[in-house]
Amino acid sequence: xxxxxxxxxxxxxxxxxxxxxxxxxxxxxxxxxxxxxxxxxxxxxxxxxxxxxxxxxxxxxxxxxxxxxxxxxxxxxxxxxxxxxxxxxxxxxxxxxxxxxxxxxxxxxxxxxxxxxxxxxxxxxxxxxxxxxxxxxxxxxxxxxxxxxxxxxxxxxxxxxxxxxxxxxxxxxxxxxxxxxxxxxxxxxxxxxxxxxxxxxxxxxxxxxxxxxxxxxxxxxxxxxxxxxxxxxxxxxxxxxxxxxxxxxxxxxx
Numbered sequence: 001x002x003x004x005x006x007x008x009x010x011x012x013x014x015x016x017x018x019x020x021x022x023x024x025x026x027x028x029x030x031x032x033x034x035x036x037x038x039x040x041x042x043x044x045x046x047x048x049x050x051x052x053x054x055x056x057x058x059x060x061x062x063x064x065x066x067x068x069x070x071x072x073x074x075x076x077x078x079x080x081x082x083x084x085x086x087x088x089x090x091x092x093x094x095x096x097x098x099x100x101x102x103x104x105x106x107x108x109x110x111x112x113x114x115x116x117x118x119x120x121x122x123x124x125x126x127x128x129x130x131x132x133x134x135x136x137x138x139x140x141x142x143x144x145x146x147x148x149x150x151x152x153x154x155x156x157x158x159x160x161x162x163x164x165x166x167x168x169x170x171x172x173x174x175x176x177x178x179x180x181x182x183x184x185x186x187x188x189x190x191x192x193x194x195x196x197x198x199x200x201x202x203x204x205x206x207x208x209x210x211x212x213x214x215x216x217x218x219x220x221x222x223x224x225x226x227x228x229x230x231x232x233x234x235x236x237x238x239x240x241x242x243x244x245x246x247x248x249x250x251x252x253x254x
Contacts, residue, residue: 065090065170066104074104077124077132084108086122086137089170089195092224093160093247099127101135103160103251105195105210108139119197121250138250142198142208145226146249160247170195175207175229181237182229189213189242191227204232210245 066074066088074088086106095101101123108120119140126132171179175196183191191211200206206228213225224245231237 070102070104073102073124073126073132074122077126077134078122081134082111084110084120086120088122092121092194093251095160095251097125099125101125101160101251103247119195121247123251136251140197140250145243146246147226147243148246149243160251171207171209172196174205174231175199175209178205178207178229178231178237179209179227181231182227182239186239186242187216189215189225191225191242194224197226202230204230206230206240213242 070091071088078086086108088104088106090105091102092105093103095103102125104122104124106120106122108118110116119142121136121138121140122134123136124132125135171193176193179193191213194210194212196207196209198208200208209227209229211225211227212222214220214222224247226243226245227239228241229237230240
């Protein structure tokens with residue numbers, strides 16, 4: 001995936017955004033399809049409340065899948081924050097410290113005259129007394145995702161344990177159909193969709209999907225992945241890339 005410029009959103013609250021880039025790498029050895037992700041110049045425009053980045057349009061449909069306990073923790077941690085309205089989608093991972101850190105995938109919309117929507121990873125720190133506060137917020141730039149080509153000790157990445165996100169599946173119908181077709185021919189890693197981060201119209205459509213993936217090996221390992229699904233005009237679909245999502249790049253403040 002082509003690295004493009006990182007964008008920053010400004011609101012009434014200054015937020016630390018971590019975008020330490022890592023080189024991308026494929027997790028499979030299968031041949032790539034004939035119609036890869038279309039290259040485009042760096043652009044940042046808005047259409048309604050959606051941010052359009054280099055031809056990618058941020059997916060804005062969100063269905064909440066948090067448990068009551070997760071929703072309560074998130075709301076407690078976000079009290080008093082202004083500038084961007086955050087809507088949590090699912091808890092991606094947890095980290096045991098002196099208490100516990102919780103990393104949430106969120107849709108964020110600026111509280112401005114012309115709202116702009118994007119995706120974020122919000123980290124809530126919960127102390128041993130049950131108090132909660134935000135410790136880090138990082139924007140997910142879908143044109144410059146932080147990925148890694150190194151095999152991770154996937155269940156514990158930098159002390160983070162990947163959460164069970166099998167029930168998230170935030171995919172519009174067309175994206176879900178394309179994802180299932182592509183996944184049917186994919187081997188090595190069993191992928192479960194979490195959310196469609198963006199779409200891109202080419203000669204067909206590209207769907208950028210954040211996934212939970214488990215290796216099909218004697219000792220299965222679970223990690224987060226980002227898959228680009230290409231659906232052509234004839235209804236065929238395949239993965240043009242599948243890379244490990246580099247979670248540590250989104251959960252540590254500067």
